[in-house]
Amino acid sequence: MMTNNTQTPLWKLSGVSKAFPGVQALDNVSMSISTGEIHALVGENGSGKSTLAKCLAGVHQPESGELLYNGKPVELFHPFDAQAHGVATIYQEFSLVPTLTVAENIFLGRQIRKTRIGGIDWEEMSNQTSIILDQLAIQIETDVVVRDLSVAEQQLIEIAKAMSMDSTLLIMDEPTSTLGLMDTQRLQKLIRRLAGQGKGILYISHRLDEVFQIADRVTVLKDGRCKGTKPISDIEMNDVIKMMIGIDIGQHYPKEINITPEVCLDVRNISTETGVRSVSFDIKAGEVFGLGGMVGAGRTEIALALFGFDTLTEGEIRLYGKPVNFFSPSDAINAGVGLVPENRKEDGLFLNFEGPPNITLSRLNLVMKGIFLSLTEEERVGREYVEKLNITPSALERSVQFLSGGNQQKIVIARWLFSKAKLLIFDEPTQGVDIGAKIEVYRVINELTAQGISVLLISSDYPELLAMSDRIAVVRDGRILHISASEELTEHRLLSIASGAEVNNKQQEQYAGGIQI
Amino acid sequence: MSEHGSEATTAVKTLRRPGLVQKLIQLASFREFVLLLVIIAFTIIMTLVSPFFLTRLNIEAILLALSVEATIAVGMVILLISGGLDLSVGSTLAFVGVVTGLALTAGVSSLPSILVGLMAAVSVGLLNGVLVAKLKINPFITTLGTMITIRGLLLILAKGRAVLNLPKSFTVIGQGRLFGIQYPVFVLLIIVIGGDLLLRNSRFFRQSYYIGGNEKAARLSGINVDLVKIFNYCLVAVLAGAAGLMITARFGSSSLTVGTGIELRVITACIIGGASLSGGEGSVFGAFLGALFMGMLANALNLLGVDVYYQSFITGLILILAVVFDVLNERRKASRS
Numbered sequence: 141m142m143t144n145n146t147q148t149p150l151w152k153l154s155g156v157s158k159a160f161p162g163v164q165a166l167d168n169v170s171m172s173i174s175t176g177e178i179h180a181l182v183g184e185n186g187s188g189k190s191t192l193a194k195c196l197a198g199v200h201q202p203e204s205g206e207l208l209y210n211g212k213p214v215e216l217f218h219p220f221d222a223q224a225h226g227v228a229t230i231y232q233e234f235s236l237v238p239t240l241t242v243a244e245n246i247f248l249g250r251q252i253r254k255t256r257i258g259g260i261d262w263e264e265m266s267n268q269t270s271i272i273l274d275q276l277a278i279q280i281e282t283d284v285v286v287r288d289l290s291v292a293e294q295q296l297i298e299i300a301k302a303m304s305m306d307s308t309l310l311i312m313d314e315p316t317s318t319l320g321l322m323d324t325q326r327l328q329k330l331i332r333r334l335a336g337q338g339k340g341i342l343y344i345s346h347r348l349d350e351v352f353q354i355a356d357r358v359t360v361l362k363d364g365r366c367k368g369t370k371p372i373s374d375i376e377m378n379d380v381i382k383m384m385i386g387i388d389i390g391q392h393y394p395k396e397i398n399i400t401p402e403v404c405l406d407v408r409n410i411s412t413e414t415g416v417r418s419v420s421f422d423i424k425a426g427e428v429f430g431l432g433g434m435v436g437a438g439r440t441e442i443a444l445a446l447f448g449f450d451t452l453t454e455g456e457i458r459l460y461g462k463p464v465n466f467f468s469p470s471d472a473i474n475a476g477v478g479l480v481p482e483n484r485k486e487d488g489l490f491l492n493f494e495g496p497p498n499i500t501l502s503r504l505n506l507v508m509k510g511i512f513l514s515l516t517e518e519e520r521v522g523r524e525y526v527e528k529l530n531i532t533p534s535a536l537e538r539s540v541q542f543l544s545g546g547n548q549q550k551i552v553i554a555r556w557l558f559s560k561a562k563l564l565i566f567d568e569p570t571q572g573v574d575i576g577a578k579i580e581v582y583r584v585i586n587e588l589t590a591q592g593i594s595v596l597l598i599s600s601d602y603p604e605l606l607a608m609s610d611r612i613a614v615v616r617d618g619r620i621l622h623i624s625a626s627e628e629l630t631e632h633r634l635l636s637i638a639s640g641a642e643v644n645n646k647q648q649e650q651y652a653g654g655i656q657i
Numbered sequence: 658m659s660e661h662g663s664e665a666t667t668a669v670k671t672l673r674r675p676g677l678v679q680k681l682i683q684l685a686s687f688r689e690f691v692l693l694l695v696i697i698a699f700t701i702i703m704t705l706v707s708p709f710f711l712t713r714l715n716i717e718a719i720l721l722a723l724s725v726e727a728t729i730a731v732g733m734v735i736l737l738i739s740g741g742l743d744l745s746v747g748s749t750l751a752f753v754g755v756v757t758g759l760a761l762t763a764g765v766s767s768l769p770s771i772l773v774g775l776m777a778a779v780s781v782g783l784l785n786g787v788l789v790a791k792l793k794i795n796p797f798i799t800t801l802g803t804m805i806t807i808r809g810l811l812l813i814l815a816k817g818r819a820v821l822n823l824p825k826s827f828t829v830i831g832q833g834r835l836f837g838i839q840y841p842v843f844v845l846l847i848i849v850i851g852g853d854l855l856l857r858n859s860r861f862f863r864q865s866y867y868i869g870g871n872e873k874a875a876r877l878s879g880i881n882v883d884l885v886k887i888f889n890y891c892l893v894a895v896l897a898g899a900a901g902l903m904i905t906a907r908f909g910s911s912s913l914t915v916g917t918g919i920e921l922r923v924i925t926a927c928i929i930g931g932a933s934l935s936g937g938e939g940s941v942f943g944a945f946l947g948a949l950f951m952g953m954l955a956n957a958l959n960l961l962g963v964d965v966y967y968q969s970f971i972t973g974l975i976l977i978l979a980v981v982f983d984v985l986n987e988r989r990k991a992s993r994s
Contacts, residue, residue, distance in 0.1 A: 449877065470879035479877060487877055490870035492937035501867055502878050504860045512858040555878070 430609030496522025546577025831906025869936025
């Protein structure tokens with residue numbers, strides 16, 4: 141199982157760098173993976189984990205540095221090259237064909253034929269599949285159509301398919317993010333078995349509890365740099381968290397405190413079919429209430445439930461003391477709730493329009509003259525918000541698809557300012573915008589709260605979340621585990637709760653009894 | 658890389674152009690403007706070639722033929738803008754003619770008969786709309802299904818025979834004249850002008866552009882997407898029904914095969930007029946000009962005695978040209994960013 145220093149590692153990365161426009165994704169990263177080793181790769185969102193995996197998988201080509209396979213330098217220009225060198229990657233999205241059977245998927249594109257030009261030898265293919273599945277102790281029939289399998293089972297088939305191609309390195313990118321506890325344990329068993337058979341495993345996860353259960357060594361990335369590799373037996377979870385956070389937290393946040401005692405939003409025990417489980421919290425007028433947690437923890441789902449996009453299965457929502465029942469976003473908008481979605485380009489913008497129609501659409505009745513829309517009034521509104529939010533003037537006459545990320549973001553914010561929202565939900569508002577535009581977004585948040593508007597801030601950028609929020613709730617698996625004033629929370633503590641490192645008895649009680657603040 | 662290079666040079670060229678030329682180029686990116694120029698040029702050439710082209714009789718003939726296709730195109734372009742598609746308009750057109758014709762021959766007076774016919778259109782629209790918006794069935798499949806079903810249904814209803822001898826009180830809407838011009842021409846003008854005004858300036862119709870541009874964002878911005886979609890399917894069905902009434906009244910009988918293939922001509926007109934099958938783009942005026950251009954082309958080829966088979970050959974070429982023009986125009990816009 142363990143690494144042997146005298147032996148050549150299976151794969152070695154030496155000084156690998158990779159840049160994308162505006163971001164140095166990997167900066168001089170060196171690490172190695174040995175045969176039979178489970179090597180965990182951890183780091184905050186955006187630290188470069190996936191980029192590193194994609195360099196090994198042949199999806200990205202590093203700009204400098206070397207990849208050594210069994211000690212020999214190789215260049216992987218294409219995923220096929222990586223495959224030929226025994227690298228198999230299990231992504232979060234599967235590459236299985238849902239309408240084909242397990243056996244057909246495993247032998248996709250290389251079906252076994254009776255003779256060289258003959259028909260497909262179904263029996264042989266089925267037998268071989270059984271052998272592969274048996275070796276991995278996967279109990280699934282070979283003739284089941286993949287569509288009928290659970291997500292966890294599909295993942296096992298994906299791994300079986302990778303193994304059937306004689307892979308020596310298996311890269312798994314957040315393999316347990318969609319799995320429950322039982323399936324996670326089943327998967328971990330399979331991973332250990334594969335390592336026992338001499339395969340190298342690169343295990344990318346943000347769940348530190350899992351990493352400490354399964355990995356032999358762990359490498360920590362931060363901002364594209366390698367912060368070190370340690371055997372798991374030589375390191376504490378706390379040290380890993382410290383390495384992930386680093387010490388240089390820039391304090392460039394122009395936070396203003398505008399919180400008032402009046403309760404704006406009061407949420408009691410809401411659940412949805414999308415995975416929100418008995419969530420309770422309140423937001424005061426003028427408060428910035430932060431939702432922290434890992435990607436996929438259920439923060440966006442909470443936001444969509446508050447916005448009437450997903451229906452509640454239980455619980456109640458009060459807005460300024462009045463019980464509200466949102467059946468659609470338009471109900472929520474009319475009650476004064478606005479949402480700046482996570483993917484502004486996919487979910488927020490209308491690329492067939494210039495700036496003004498993108499701003500006015502939630503309250504078109506405010507730009508009417510009689511029974512008709514007044515295009516001059518719309519233009520005036522557009523101009524007003526372009527000036528107010530410091531948006532580039534070209535937004536007035538050009539399609540919003542040509543604006544920068546920051547300007548696009550501000551167009552969506554302008555929409556909700558114009559619609560007179562009392563509660564604004566920001567889902568990852570600064571993702572993919574440059575530092576200048578980030579500070580603009582923070583200023584806008586300050587202006588909003590100064591006017592008594594409440595803000596629900598969802599952010600995976602923890603320094604930002606800690607600095608900008610008045611209070612923070614930590615979400616994991618669709619539940620709120622912890623609520624406290626942001627001063628009482630450190631990045632370290634936030635990360636330990638969010639990653640599952642800190643689950644003590646007190647929180648278990650809170651699970652059961654609902655959370656009191 | 659080479660693509661980036663060429664984009665950069667285009668951008669530089671654009672910058673060097675003097676102001677007036679640049680303004681003209683901007684105007685040229687409006688489909689309606691280009692089409693209008695093409696139509697004017699076409700008219701001038703045809704007037705020189707054929708003295709009959711610009712006569713009152715010929716203009717009326719063009720507009721009368723246009724009254725059917727352009728009326729449906731108004732509804733179709735709004736539907737296309739919202740990301741929908743309706744292949745069943747030809748069947749609906751004939752269906753409404755037959756239903757109205759049967760009501761008339763059964764002794765029902767004109768106005769109630771017309772209302773019954775239009776109700777039939779609304780039910781086709783509702784069926785299409787609910788299947789597409791609520792059950793999320795692909796619009797192509799849905800309306801292909803209703804297109805075949807409705808054509809079958811009208812054959813069953815009419816027992817395979819055209820409904821003849823419709824009363825004069827009804828046929829007057831297709832044959833009567835005001836200031837010497839046949840009624841359908843007025844109906845056409847009212848629908849086109851009214852449709853253009855509404856689509857440009859009304860809050861309700863604006864929503865179709867948002868839905869076609871980004872359906873999820875439209876939902877997240879509080880637009881009742883399903884309602885707008887269902888309305889648009891009903892609107893195009895009612896306009897197809899109105900076209901059916903005009904044809905039936907003009908001929909004095911309900912034909913069973915009328916409107917066959919009209920759906921593709923209408924969609925072609927919309928796309929020549931600047932609409933896109935992926936939604937979010939287009940205008941009523943553009944769709945009207947597209948239909949007008951196709952109508953003038955057909956008329957001109959007839960006048961010149963060109964074999965009728967060339968008509969679809971040329972129409973097809975123009976459709977392809979229009980789409981290529983669109984793609985190039987998009988690229989040019991993108992290169993300016």
